[in-house]
Amino acid sequence: MIVAFIYFVLVSVSILLTVQSAHVLYLMLYTWDRADAERRARAPESFLPPHLSFSVLLPARHEEDVIQSTIERVVRADYPSELLEVFVICSEDDTGTVAKAEEKIEELGREGLHNVRVVVFGDKPINKPHGLNAALPHTTKDVVTIFDAEDDIHPKIFSLVNTVMVQEQVRVVQAGVQLMNYQSNWYSTLNVLEYFFWFKSRLHYHAHYGSIPLGGNTVFFARELLMRLGGWDDRNLTEDADMGLRISAMGETVRVVYDDRYVTKEETPPTLGHFIRQRTRWSQGFMQTLKKGTWKEMPTRKQRWLAFYVLAFPRGQALLGLYLPLSLGMILILKVPVLIALFSYLPVLLLAAHFLVQVVGLYEFTGAHGLEASPKAVVRMAIAWFPFQMVLAYAALRAMRRQMLGRHDWEKTQHVGAHRAPTEEAESRVG
Amino acid sequence: MSDNTRPPQPVAVGDAPQRPARRRRPRFSVERGWFPPLGSKGKAALVFSLLTGVLTHGYHLFRYPLYLTDEGIYMQRAWSLVRETSLSPYTYDYDHAPMGWITLAGWVFPLPSQFETFGNAINTGRFLMLLVHVASVYLLFEVTRRLSGSVLAATVAAFFFNVSPLAVYFQRQVLLDNLMMFWLLLSLFVLLRRETTIRSVFGGGLALGIALITKENAVFFVPTFMYLLYRRIKGSPSSRFTSTLWPFAAAAPIGAYVTYALLKNELMPSSLDFDLNNPPADHVSLLYTLWWQLNRNQGTLLSHNGLLHTSWLPRDGILLVAGLIAMVICLFWGLRDRKRNLGFLIAGTLAFGYSFYLLRGSVVLDFYITPLIPMFAMNIGMVVDRMMKASYSSRMLQRAHSGLRVALPSLVVLILLAAPSTGYLMTVNTEGVTQIADQYQSKLNLTGMQHAQIAWVRKNVPTNARIVMDDDLWGELHDVRPFYPYAHSHWNASSDPDLRDKLFKKKWQNIDYIIMSNKMRKSILANNADGRENWILQALRNSDRVWSDTQGDIKLEIYRVQ
Known part of the structure; x- marks a missing residue:
């Protein structure tokens, strides 16, 4: 009886995993699969004259190494400076970053550029959404956008968003973000490809069905919309995803633009510890957002289901982490019948399909950015594949534990600018 | 930002691209998926073809032909799956991949009286063959129409596929080849959709994989499929994904088959001994059986005692001879202008690939001809259509063209049906008397x-x-x-x-x-x-x-x- 129950569980979980994996695979390939989605994802080929003005929020914490160059890139973007204002947001204890930002502001001031300010906040919690809320009342322009301190933005990003917002009459635009340092360490290739598929394909699916967890930067909001929403939820570890779902629940259209030429370039976390902490935060944030229940306010069942599916994913990932060794053990110890074992073959097959798609994705990514994917990178990816999945599962488990213990403090991801050195050599192919 | 902002006019970045000269879009291109719509005449022809298929294959289905050994074997194995959850009531020695009788078992299992629903096990299997045939008629019709851009070609192909005595004889039987051809035509049909999406290409690959584990001889069609896929996805933004996932999908069912053998410890022979004179004694082996099958030789197909002269030509020499000639013509046209005549190249190489399999000198059984029937029918249809189109160049024929396009093939069909020597509808019995052909003879049971x-x-x-x-x-x-x-x-x-x-x-x-x-x-x-x-x-x-x-x-x- 117990054995029959175990077989039933093995078969059911195998089928469930197969269906889920197939769906994820479809989402990864959504843009490539559908010609209309591919067309919608594209950036316009020609830009309108500057019409909208932008308030740029640059939240930074202990970013002494990169903050100056980030300010420089934003201020020198290919857009009239009178239509841009920049706010570097720091907590009052982060004197190092404040000093560096003020040093840069002084330098720019000598050139006659006076559109950068530092906003310092002293109250708790010290985290990104709280900083954004602190700066929001200071903004004066049509559109508010966020960049992270380590972001390499494209000079034409404001022209692009100006064109999209004016032409298509949308009030929220999520532009592409791309990790670039795909050869930095053992997990960086897979991390880079996660971003690639997420922004290039999957987000378009979410936007199409009106249920989209937004990214943390290179996202543009009409200011009046943000004011109406009351800013970000500063208790939420993924305030960006939460904001996206709140906007979706309002019925607001979100336009996603992913064009390899105009992506904001970022870096993978420098160490495994940082990577795990970042993932833990994301997973926990999704769990918080799921618990919060904004997704239940969405108008259609499809939207609610999609939001639930995304937000519940970290829990599934954690359970998967527990299930995999368990199922392997059961197969080895129990010597399951051939038919049951063949059912276990299905998720393995899908896993292989995922890997193949990632390999092709690597060639797509490198091809689009003027880089070259070597067979060595593919071999490294193959070796890193399973450990990477286990790390993700561990981070999800860690998030579950933190959530149960009621720990909601912000674990910061360190930035060292690893994406800047290689990308300056390897310019975007058509940038 | 105000909602009533009037968008300024776009300004080009850099040089404004020149708008390409407006060209008239060609009506038909296999490579680009530009197929003419089916239209009302096409729909009528399709319905007619489907009904013909139901009649030719359904009438007298349970009385002719005689129940044959292989029908019994496949139903026996389906029985074993349904009743004993194993692939064979005897030792399964990997003589064939099992998808065919898995399909039969899947068909039988939900039926009210299971194997006896239509009288007995083979009848029940034959009814599935009828359904498979009708589905295959649709697929063959559409595949031919898309490869040729012509309803006439599709109708002619469907006619031979439905009415040829060779087709009726073998397609009524419970044969793996019939199931395999269905999956193969489905795979081809999917590759000939207007848009080649990743999903459809994946589905096409999967169908091909299922065809391969239904009957392994499907492998002889694979090179043509690969070439068609290459031509269809060339230059598309998703070509990297499609060209990777298609073979993956095709390999997935084969992987399941190999995994089955692996789990049963029956993939390799004992001591990795592939000696053909010394078969493994302790357990069967998938790879040993495969190796043994690859090394079987017979080489009597074309001899006077061979199947060609004793079975196939007597049943329907017209299809075989016309099909062979049409295949050569299709290959000639297709190879001469691969760009414009992709459809001919595909049809020709499909038939050629399988003809090569039959003629290469290995063991050939009577029903091995079955997969060649739709391929020859397709080639005949396409050549007939092309020749009819060529009559445009003759001024005299041009005037009578529209009538001729229907009248001439109809006349040929009538002759084929009426002439006793063809065996299509009439035949001459051993006593020299003209009568209804065996496959429709109500007195024959x-x-x-x-x-x-x-x-x-x-x-x-x-x-x-x-x-x-x-x-x-x-x-x-x-x-x-x-x-x-x-x-x-x-x-x-x-x-x-x-x-x-x-x-x-x-x-x-x-x-x-x-x-x-x-x-x-x-x-x-x-x-x-x-x-x-x-x-x-x-x-x-x-x-x-x-x-x-x-x-x-x-x-x-x-x-x-x-």
Whole structure:
């Protein structure tokens, strides 16, 4: 009886995993699969004259190494400076970053550029959404956008968003973000490809069905919309995803633009510890957002289901982490019948399909950015594949534990600018 | 930002791209998926073709042809899946990949009376063949139409596929080849959709993979499929993904098959010994069987005693000769201008690939011709259409063209149907009398003889009798009460260790009855090169005939061993 129950569980979980994996695979390939989605994802080929003005929020914490160059890139973007204002947001204890930002502001001031300010906040919690809320009342322009301190933005990003917002009459635009340092360490290739598929394909699916967890930067909001929403939820570890779902629940259209030429370039976390902490935060944030229940306010069942599916994913990932060794053990110890074992073959097959798609994705990514994917990178990816999945599962488990213990403090991801050195050599192919 | 902002006019970044000169879009291109719409005439032709298929294959389905050994084997294995959850009631030796009888089992399982829903196991299987045929007619019609851009080509192809006596004879039978062709045509159809999406290409690959584990000879079509895929996805933004996922999807079902053998520890022969003169004794092996099959030689197809002259040409020489000529023409046109004549190249190479398989000199059985029938039909249809189009150049014919396009093929069809020598609808019997062809002859009930044979067994033979017979009776004796658990085919009795060494102990005295047909007698002799059936033949010599029936060249008998 117990054995029959175990077989039933093995078969059911195998089928469930197969269906889920197939769906994820479809989402990864959504843009490539559908010609209309591919067309919608594209950036316009020609830009309108500057019409909208932008308030740029640059939240930074202990970013002494990169903050100056980030300010420089934003201020020198290919857009009239009178239509841009920049706010570097720091907590009052982060004197190092404040000093560096003020040093840069002084330098720019000598050139006659006076559109950068530092906003310092002293109250708790010290985290990104709280900083954004602190700066929001200071903004004066049509559109508010966020960049992270380590972001390499494209000079034409404001022209692009100006064109999209004016032409298509949308009030929220999520532009592409791309990790670039795909050869930095053992997990960086897979991390880079996660971003690639997420922004290039999957987000378009979410936007199409009106249920989209937004990214943390290179996202543009009409200011009046943000004011109406009351800013970000500063208790939420993924305030960006939460904001996206709140906007979706309002019925607001979100336009996603992913064009390899105009992506904001970022870096993978420098160490495994940082990577795990970042993932833990994301997973926990999704769990918080799921618990919060904004997704239940969405108008259609499809939207609610999609939001639930995304937000519940970290829990599934954690359970998967527990299930995999368990199922392997059961197969080895129990010597399951051939038919049951063949059912276990299905998720393995899908896993292989995922890997193949990632390999092709690597060639797509490198091809689009003027880089070259070597067979060595593919071999490294193959070796890193399973450990990477286990790390993700561990981070999800860690998030579950933190959530149960009621720990909601912000674990910061360190930035060292690893994406800047290689990308300056390897310019975007058509940038 | 105000909602009523009037968008300023776009300004080009850099040089404004020149708008390409407006060109008239070609009406038809296989490569780009530009297929003419089916239209009302096309729909009428399609419905007509489907109805023809139902009639030619459905009428007289359970009476003609005679139940054959292979039909019995596949239904027997489907029975084993449904009743015993195993791939065969005997030792499964990987002689064929199992998807065909898995499909049969999937068909039978939900039916109200399962194997007896349509009278007996083979009839139930044959009804599925009818459904498969009708679905295949649709697929062949559409595939031909998309490769040629012509409803006429599709209609001609469907005509031969439906009406050829060769087609009717083999496509009514429960054969893996029929199921394989369905999956293959489905895969081809998917590759010929207007848009080649990743999903559709993946689905097409999966269908091809299923075809490959239904009947392995599908592999001879694969090069053409690969080329078609290459032409269809060339230059598309998703080509990297499609070109990777298509072979992956095709390999996935094969992977499942190999995994099955691996899990059963039956992938490799013991000690990795592939010696063909020394088969593995302790367990069967997928790779050994594959190796053995690859090394079988026969080479008698084209001889006077070969199947071509004794079976295929007598059944339908017209299809074979016309198909061969059409294939050569398609290849010529296709190779001469691969860019414009992609459809011809695809049709020609599909037929050529399988012809190569038949002619390469390995073992060929009677029904191996089945997959060539739709391919030849497709080639004939496309060549007929092209030749009819060529008549545009003649001023005289041009005037009469629209009528001619329908009238000329219709005339040929009428001749084919009316001429007794063709066997399409009429035939000349052995006494020189013209009559309705066997496949539609209401007076002819070949399977009725087999029913009578079974009825005699049930009435006169005890259920514990040890019987040697052919596989076509297996389902009747094992799935209908009273069961005959010791009734086994001569193939298994002479080769399966459990039967040969334990039940019969290779002694003729241990056989009680032999249920015989003249075809089985030939099979026993053909299978006895190494003397493995000597003890069965000895039993036959020491037996009395207790029942017999004859119709035409079919003779059925029952012997009681002394």
